[in-house]
Amino acid sequence: MARLSYREAGRLAIAEAMRADPTVWCLGEDLGRGGVFGQYAGLEAEFGPDRICSTPISESAIMGAAVGAAMAGTRPIVEMRFADFALCAVDELVNQAAKARYMFGGQSKVPLTVREPMGMWRSSAAQHSQSLEAWYTHIPGLVVIAPATPEDNYALLKAAIRNDDPVVFMEHKNLWDMEGDVADDATAEIGKARIACAGGDCTIVSWSAQVHVAMQAAAELADDGIDAEVIDLRSLWPWDEAAVAASVAKTGRLIVTHEAVGVGGFGGEVVATIAERHFASLRRPPLRLAAPRIPISYAPELENQVRVTARQIVAAVRRLN
């Protein structure tokens, strides 16, 4: 057991994976200097510049080369720096990495871990703040993970690197400094949710940094005597429908909250799935609390308009309960 930041936990996962398997390597811009958020600090010293590969500013080539290198028997960890820049490499991820195994009839797998730091981080504005996890859930062939805690960042990143198919691994930029206990050799199964806080009165589903907002809301609600159950999905594809369904069967109430834009966001998938398959469990209308469909501003109060606050969650739960 160690107390680690979310950043350090990810770095430890990579270091351990690289020690155990010489075919694991990392590629991305400025990795030799530790990466833009320090999440690779010290790794070049241990593993050398061939395996901690500092690349040109060539997102298409970073992703595309990783696809080829995966086909050639290595396990690349791709650093996209900001999830927003991964939009320069969508063909490579969606048309190539995600489809190669299938199109070629299973002749090759493409073991790829694509790290995409996402989310709002004070005043980074419209091109450095997006949360586009929903996009990747829509693409057959991809696994999508969005951890909320240091331990999950450690355990799920290790699981992602071990996985034989492309994984979009979305760390939240606002969590890098968050500290938490990380059990030695902690493991996590991709597709299993974590009950962040148990409760029988209302189910709140979330993932990534928004889990912590939901937890704040749950704490406030507890003061009122309302026991919210907060479910941290941890991975969005596959996602743990069973855990959510079981909770809603108990509470009769479902709120999904996420940082991404609500329209076309993954909250719609969760709500629609529960409404379709567990309709009878819903004693109240389900609810999404997510960002309005506007770009993200630079000025703080404008930026805050796309944030869902604990207060809003509390108010919504009170309305349902």
Add this chain to the structure above:
Amino acid sequence: MARLSYREAGRLAIAEAMRADPTVWCLGEDLGRGGVFGQYAGLEAEFGPDRICSTPISESAIMGAAVGAAMAGTRPIVEMRFADFALCAVDELVNQAAKARYMFGGQSKVPLTVREPMGMWRSSAAQHSQSLEAWYTHIPGLVVIAPATPEDNYALLKAAIRNDDPVVFMEHKNLWDMEGDVADDATAEIGKARIACAGGDCTIVSWSAQVHVAMQAAAELADDGIDAEVIDLRSLWPWDEAAVAASVAKTGRLIVTHEAVGVGGFGGEVVATIAERHFASLRRPPLRLAAPRIPISYAPELENQVRVTARQIVAAVRRLN
């Protein structure tokens, strides 16, 4: 009134828009030869190669140049050839076109019509068949249109070209040859659904080519005495929540069917919205009928696995009614 194919209707819309406004122009590969589906046939002869601009194979530049040209006072119509190739130009569409007006505080609009022929078309396989309309609905700043008929292709394409913001205009490849009546100067309001067939027993929501599958199902159901209401959304952002809500208020039953993958698809948005805001109208669980989360195969029977058939819709409606 004229009888036109879906292809011709689109071409007419462009020709009329170009005659009326000298700043409208088209850019894309092979446009001088009529475009890959003949949807630009004859336009170079009328408007010349400067305004029917045949470009290099440079999707990033096609989209990115259109953004600049829009800022410089023209109204580009961008041809992406296959919606799948637009994945080579996502930064340009999502980070640039969609956000410029906002990021720059309203100093510039970006009037862009991006034609993205989408959908399955016999044995085009995984990289030439995708329907990713849901992605674009998730991006603030974009309008998303997916017409199902020649008349709508005409009227909505004209509306798209007139619109001052970027529009993703998704024509379905399997509809190019479909014929229909097109009223002279037909107009359509972006955001207003079309009741393709009225009925009181079940609401079936769809768009693009899948509308015709829904209509087949409705015809079969009518033989059984079940009156399905088929709503063709026509545009996905904005989409006509009021029309769907009014229908569900009447029928109590909602089925959304689309060709795209179900997970993360726009059907989830429709179902979630109705479940959230019109919960009391739902007398049965809502239902999505969409593609399983698998890539699209080449072999016909495998490709068919991602098709939702009229038969499946009929069976689903029967189960609900």
Add this chain to the structure above:
Amino acid sequence: MLRIRAFETAAIRAADEKLVLGAIHPSVGQEAVAAGVCAPLRRDDLLLSTHRGHGHTLAKGADAAAMMRELFGRDGGNCGGKGGSMHIADFSVGMLGANGVVGANINIAAGAAHGVKLRGGDQVVVCIFGDGAMNRGPFLEGLNWAASFKLPVLFVCEDNGWAATTSTRAVTGGPGPAARAEALGIATAAVDGNDVLAVEEAAQALVESLRSGGGPRLLHARTYRLLGHTSVDKAAYRPAGQAEARWADDPIRRATDLLLGAGVAQNVLDADAAAATAEMTAAFEDAKAAPWPPVSAAYDDVQDIGAVAAPAGL
């Protein structure tokens, strides 16, 4: 070359008869590039190809019958009928795939070479792409990548003058692919792509320099697409007489003349051609008779974690 020509002749016939399902892009007239470039390659060398990839795939050693089955969408196709012509691949002979996205193979090839280098292998990677692909960003990013990391990859620009219906020259700035590669730090060679011996000789030298760690190279092979962009394209947009004139330069005809000149007997050549035709006719008949893939295969090989189940009863 004869086998490639015979394969595509059979495939075009099959497309006309609707036995081939999707679009196919024949490489008739370009066979010398495929044959010459692949001649010096080992089986474990790697190859990345394009939408126009039948010839490259055959030349790398893939089984013609399995390829024909793939084009017919049948069981036993290289990709189990899931890919078709535009995604043909045979990893067992190092052929890592055609690609439906122009230029996408360039970065993948650079990465495959990166993987080879990291693993300490001595394979080379060959990446063939068309003249149209040199106008896509991956040309710059992938070549710069290969140059920066000194990777063992041979880029081959198979320059047939056309990008679909557009003359590539009309939309291409500067002198061409070799100048672009040189500007990215990659040494180049140019060759008459319809002269199979010249192509082989050039490729041989480049592959050797790659194998000895010399870093990436580009080969510019000028050729001509004798047919349309796809098998249904009549290519009426070409200047009158252009294609007709270029048939005189048909690489197979040139190779035949060469062999005849070198004293090989006509009947030996005829026998070769007949054998190729017979092989591909048999592949055609085999594919036509082959069963469809099991429908449940549609659900296979999507992904290990997060795969959806096939519907009950499939």
Add this chain to the structure above:
Amino acid sequence: MLRIRAFETAAIRAADEKLVLGAIHPSVGQEAVAAGVCAPLRRDDLLLSTHRGHGHTLAKGADAAAMMRELFGRDGGNCGGKGGSMHIADFSVGMLGANGVVGANINIAAGAAHGVKLRGGDQVVVCIFGDGAMNRGPFLEGLNWAASFKLPVLFVCEDNGWAATTSTRAVTGGPGPAARAEALGIATAAVDGNDVLAVEEAAQALVESLRSGGGPRLLHARTYRLLGHTSVDKAAYRPAGQAEARWADDPIRRATDLLLGAGVAQNVLDADAAAATAEMTAAFEDAKAAPWPPVSAAYDDVQDIGAVAAPAGL
């Protein structure tokens, strides 16, 4: 140049005091590129810039007070506080935006020039990007586009040797941006980017040739980033002494020496510097005192059709 230096000095102070909210990328040491390139431009000529765009924007004629307000995220900023430093723009003086995505401005610039040409205008478009951007696909696609359509765009590679913490040379194949541009059919010029007169002279000639329909050009301006990548980056990764040595080549110092040598009195120069400092200090104070933008502005200028309404009560 003095105004740019003073603006950024004030902006860095504001960033240290957390008055500037997001990251800023100072161009200290690179001012001669901005000043020299923009000198021959008309107000209606167009300019596309980068994340390191304060200098370019000022040189194109934007109001410093409005820019400072933008960096502070305040009402009255050029973008209403919605963009910040990385999206600074002033369309009223033809400055069509900084960009948070490296290289994305290249295609946009080519398109702006395409638009100008289609409309029959005689403006030129200038696109400034860094040396790191030459490794992104848009460099190839945008320059090839401009060459193919003979567009009036001047590409300026502001080569400061660094791409964030990486020495650009280490990840760049070939001789550099000029060779790449030449290979794409674009004539180039190179200039000492710290010599403002040389930059201006070169830009003047290139803009004239553009204006008379000569097609695109590239100017390679060598300079040096005297500070870190962002205002909080200490740039400890640079070889010891490198930055210190380059301060001797500070373009402002060089211009000052030149003017002194030409007989301009020191007190005139001091007065200029003092005026610049005073202007930017005033801009700082003005921005600090400025109101925040109305919160409802978050919902404005998303799109005409399909805009979501601001919540009631905003």
